[in-house]
Amino acid sequence: xxxxxxPALQVVVPLAAAPLIVLLRQPGVAWALAVAASVFxxxxxxxxxxxxxxxxxxxxxxxxxxxxxxxxxxxxALSAFMLVLVSAIGALVAPYALRSVAAELxxxxxxxxxxxxCLCLAGLLGMTITGDAFNVFVFMEIASLSMYVLxxxxxxxxxxxxxxxxxxxxxxxxTFYVIGVGLLYLVTGTLNIADMAExxxxxxxxxxxxxxxxxxxxxLSLKLALFPLHLWLPNAYAYAPSAATALLAATAxxxxxxxxxxxxxxxxxxxxxxxxxxxxxxxxxxxxxxxVTASLVALWQADFKRLLAYSSVAQVGYITxxxxxxxxxxxxxxxxxxxxHGITKGALFMLVGGIALxxxxxxxxxxxxxxxxxxxxxxxVTLAGLSLIGVPGxxxxxxxxxxxxxxLEAGHWWLAGLVVLTSLIAVAYVWRxxxxxxxxxxxxxxxxxAEAPLPxxxxxxVLVAACIWFGFxxxxxxxxxxxxxxxxxxxxx
Amino acid sequence: xxxxxxxxxxxxxxxPYMLVFALYVQFHxxxxxxxxxxxxxxxxxxxxxxxxxxxxxxxRRVVPEAVVEAMVALGVLIYMSVGFAGLALGGNYLDxxxxxxxxxxxxxxxxxxxxxxxxxxxxxxxxxxxxxxxGRGRESGGG
Amino acid sequence: MEAFASHYSYFVTVLLMAAGLxxxxxxxxxxxxxxxxxxxxxSVYLLYxxxxxxxxxxxxxxxxxxxxxxxxxxxxxxxxAIVVGIATLALGLAIVVRIREAYGSIEEDEIIxxxxxxxxxx
Numbered sequence: 001x002x003x004x005x006x007p008a009l010q011v012v013v014p015l016a017a018a019p020l021i022v023l024l025r026q027p028g029v030a031w032a033l034a035v036a037a038s039v040f041x042x043x044x045x046x047x048x049x050x051x052x053x054x055x056x057x058x059x060x061x062x063x064x065x066x067x068x069x070x071x072x073x074x075x076x077a078l079s080a081f082m083l084v085l086v087s088a089i090g091a092l093v094a095p096y097a098l099r100s101v102a103a104e105l106x107x108x109x110x111x112x113x114x115x116x117x118c119l120c121l122a123g124l125l126g127m128t129i130t131g132d133a134f135n136v137f138v139f140m141e142i143a144s145l146s147m148y149v150l151x152x153x154x155x156x157x158x159x160x161x162x163x164x165x166x167x168x169x170x171x172x173x174x175t176f177y178v179i180g181v182g183l184l185y186l187v188t189g190t191l192n193i194a195d196m197a198e199x200x201x202x203x204x205x206x207x208x209x210x211x212x213x214x215x216x217x218x219x220l221s222l223k224l225a226l227f228p229l230h231l232w233l234p235n236a237y238a239y240a241p242s243a244a245t246a247l248l249a250a251t252a253x254x255x256x257x258x259x260x261x262x263x264x265x266x267x268x269x270x271x272x273x274x275x276x277x278x279x280x281x282x283x284x285x286x287x288x289x290x291x292v293t294a295s296l297v298a299l300w301q302a303d304f305k306r307l308l309a310y311s312s313v314a315q316v317g318y319i320t321x322x323x324x325x326x327x328x329x330x331x332x333x334x335x336x337x338x339x340x341h342g343i344t345k346g347a348l349f350m351l352v353g354g355i356a357l358x359x360x361x362x363x364x365x366x367x368x369x370x371x372x373x374x375x376x377x378x379x380x381v382t383l384a385g386l387s388l389i390g391v392p393g394x395x396x397x398x399x400x401x402x403x404x405x406x407x408l409e410a411g412h413w414w415l416a417g418l419v420v421l422t423s424l425i426a427v428a429y430v431w432r433x434x435x436x437x438x439x440x441x442x443x444x445x446x447x448x449x450a451e452a453p454l455p456x457x458x459x460x461x462v463l464v465a466a467c468i469w470f471g472f473x474x475x476x477x478x479x480x481x482x483x484x485x486x487x488x489x490x491x492x493x
Numbered sequence: 494x495x496x497x498x499x500x501x502x503x504x505x506x507x508x509p510y511m512l513v514f515a516l517y518v519q520f521h522x523x524x525x526x527x528x529x530x531x532x533x534x535x536x537x538x539x540x541x542x543x544x545x546x547x548x549x550x551x552x553r554r555v556v557p558e559a560v561v562e563a564m565v566a567l568g569v570l571i572y573m574s575v576g577f578a579g580l581a582l583g584g585n586y587l588d589x590x591x592x593x594x595x596x597x598x599x600x601x602x603x604x605x606x607x608x609x610x611x612x613x614x615x616x617x618x619x620x621x622x623x624x625x626x627x628g629r630g631r632e633s634g635g636g
Numbered sequence: 637m638e639a640f641a642s643h644y645s646y647f648v649t650v651l652l653m654a655a656g657l658x659x660x661x662x663x664x665x666x667x668x669x670x671x672x673x674x675x676x677x678x679s680v681y682l683l684y685x686x687x688x689x690x691x692x693x694x695x696x697x698x699x700x701x702x703x704x705x706x707x708x709x710x711x712x713x714x715x716x717a718i719v720v721g722i723a724t725l726a727l728g729l730a731i732v733v734r735i736r737e738a739y740g741s742i743e744e745d746e747i748i749x750x751x752x753x754x755x756x757x758x
Contacts, residue, residue, distance in 0.1 A: 008586035016573050019566035063587035134713055141720045145727060152731055157738035158751060164731045168660060168673060171724050175677055178717065182683050526695070530715070622726050629733055
C-alpha cells in the first residue's frame with residue numbers, strides 16, 4: 001500500500017520532518033529526524049527509479065483530483081534519475097552535518113538548520129517530481145527561501161550580503177519563470193505540464209509562446225547560474241556553512257537545469273526550441289564563455305572554496321553545452337554530467353568543510369603542507385579533483401567523453417578540442433591544491449592539525465568512492481541518462 | 494502609549510471582538526469569503542494591537558514566544574495530518590473524498606481541518622515576524 | 637490606440653515590471669531594492685489576475701442565480717504567489733536588519749567598501 005503512494009511520500013516526509021523538528025527543538029532529535037527523513041527519501045527514490053525502469057511513467061493524482069485538473073506528480077526516466085541524485089546527496093549531507101553544524105553554528109540555531117535543511121530537500125524533490133508548472137514555482141520558492149536562510153547562517157558577515165544578493169537575483173529568476181508560466185497558461189488554459197505540451201503543439205510558435213520561452217529561459221538561467229547570470233553563486237557558496245554548501249553545490253543548480261530541460265524538451269518541444277529558434281547557438285556561446293572565463297577566474301582565487309565555486313560555474317557551462325548540442329549524445333552528456341558533477345562537487349565541498357573545521361579556513365595559505373597532517377582528507381580531495389578534471393577512470397571522464405562525442409557528431413570538432421583544452425585549466429586549478437597540500441612546507445602549527453572527524457570523513461569518502469565507481473560502472477548513470485535523453489527527444493510531441 | 498487611557502479602554506473593548514470576528518471569518522468561510530488565511534491574520538492583528546498599546550513584554554506574557562513557534566509548526570502538521578488521514582483511509586495523499594461516508598461531506602471535513610491548520614500557522618507566522626522585528630532593537634541595543 | 641484600450645492591463649503590468657526592476661538596479665539602499673522587488677512581483681499578480689476577471693462576473697458559487705463568474709484558478713495561484721512574496725520580503729528585511737547590525741549601514745556601496753577595507757577579516 002505504501003509503494004503506490006511513494007511519489008507523494010517522497011516529498012511529504014522531508015516536508016513533515018521540518019515542523020516536527022521545530023516542535024521538538026532538541027539538536028540531537030532534530031539531527032536524527034533530518035537523517036531519517038533524508039534516508040527515507042533516498043530509499044523512496046531508488047524504489048521509484050526501479051519502478052519507472054519497469055513500467056515507464058508513474059502518475060500520482062494529489063488528493064485524488066484527476067490530472068490535468070488536479071496537481072499531478074509524475075515520475076519518468078528523467079525525473080527518477082534526478083530524484084536519486086538529489087535524495088542521495090541529501091542522505092549523505094544530513095549525517096555529515098552533525099559535526100560540521102555543531103562546530104560552525106551556535107547551539108540554539110541547530111534545530112533551525114535541520115528544519116531548513118529538510119525544507120530545502122523537500123523543495124528540491126518537489127520541483128523534480130511535480131507535473132504541474134505552477135507547483136514547480138511553489139517548490140522552487142520553498143527550496144530557494146530555505147537556501148537563502150542556509151547561506152545567511154554562515155559565520156562570516158559577508159554570508160549575509162551573499163544571501164541578500166542571492167535573494168534578489170533568485171527572486172527575479174523565479175518571478176521571470178512564473179511570468180513565463182503565466183503566459184503559457186493564458187495561451188493554453190492549463191498548468192499541467194503534459195497537458196500544456198499537447199495544447200502547445202496545436203498552437204505553435206505564436207508570439208506569447210515565444211515570450212514565455214524567453215522569460216522561462218532567462219529566469220531559470222538565473223537559477224542555474226548560467227554565465228553571465230552567475231554572479232550570486234561564488235559568494236553564496238564561499239560563505240555558507242560547509243554542510244549547506246555541499247547540499248547547494250551538488251543539487252540546487254542541477255534541479256534548475258532539470259526544470260529547463262523539462263520545459264525545452266517536454267513543453268515547448270525540440271522542434272520549436274532547437275530547430276526554429278537560435279536557442280542552441282545562444283546556449284553554446286554562453287556555455288563556452290562560462291567554461292573559459294569561470295575556469296580562468298577560478299585559477300586566481302586565494303580561497304579554495306571560492307575556487308571550487310567558480311569551477312561550479314564552469315561545470316554548469318559543460319552541462320548547458322550538452323543541452324545546446326541537443327542531440328542524443330549531447331543530452332546524455334548533460335544529464336550524466338548533472339549526476340557526476342553533483343557527486344564530485346558534493347565530495348569536494350564536504351572534504352573542504354572538514355579542512356575548514358580543522359585548519360580554521362581554506363585559504364591557500366592555510367593549506368600549506370596539510371597533506372601530511374590530514375592525509376585521508378587530502379587524498380580524497382585529490383581523487384575528487386581528478387574527477388573534476390575528467391581523468392579516465394573517474395566519473396568526470398564519462399560525461400566529458402559523451403560531450404566530445406556529441407560535439408563530434410554535430411560536426412563541431414573545434415568544440416571537442418575546446419572541451420579537452422578547458423579541462424587543462426581544471427588540471428591547473430586542481431594542481432594548486434596538490435601543490436599547496438603536498439609540495440609546500442607545512443605552515444607553523446600545521447602538525448597539530450588532526451584528521452577531520454570520522455563521521456564527516458566517512459560520508460565524504462562515500463562520495464569520493466562514487467566518483468571512482470561511476471567512472472567504471474556506467475550502467476546506472478549512462479543508461480539512465482540515455483533513457484532520459486531518448487524520452488526528451490522522442491517522447492516530446 | 495501605556496498611559497493613554499482612551500487607547501487602553503478602546504483596545505480592551507475591541508480586542509475580544511476582533512478575536513471573535515476572526516473565528517467568524519474562519520468558520521463562515523464555508524459559505525462566504527473568508528478562511529484560514531484571513532482569520533489567521535485577524536487573530537495576529539488583535540495580538541499585535543495589544544502589543545502596540547500595552548507593550549511588547551505584556552504581549553509576550555499573554556502569548557509567549559515558545560507558543561508562537563509551536564503554532565507555526567503545529568498548523569503545518571495539522572494540515573499534513575489531513576493528508577495522512579486520507580492515506581490511512583485508503584485514498585491518495587490529501588484525499589478529501591474518503592474522509593467521510595460520502596465525498597461531499599469528506600471534502601467539507603477535510604477543508605475544515607486544513608483551514609484550522611492554516612489559521613494556526615498563519616497567525617503564528619505573523620506573530621513570529623512581529624516579535625522578531627519588534628524585539629530586535631531592544632535586545633541588541635540600538636539598530 | 638484600440639490595442640491600448642483593450643489591453644491596458646498588460647501595459648500596466650509592463651510598467652510595474654520595468655519600474656520594479658529599475659528600482660532594484662538604480663538604488664543602492666538595500667531596503668529600497670526590496671521595495672523594487674515587491675513592485676516587480678506585483679506586476680505578476682496583475683498579469684495572472686486581470687485575464688481571469690469577467691466584467692459582471694461573481695465568485696464561482698454553484699447557484700441558479702449566478703451564471704457568469706470569474707475564473708477562480710488565477711486567484712488561487714496568486715494567493716499562493718502573494719504568500720511567497722510576503723515570505724521573501726520578510727526574509728529579505730530580516731537579512732537587511734542583520735546586515736545593518738554587522739556593517740552599521742544599509743547602503744550597498746558603504747557595505748562593499750567596508751569589506752574591501754577589512755580584506756580577509758574573519
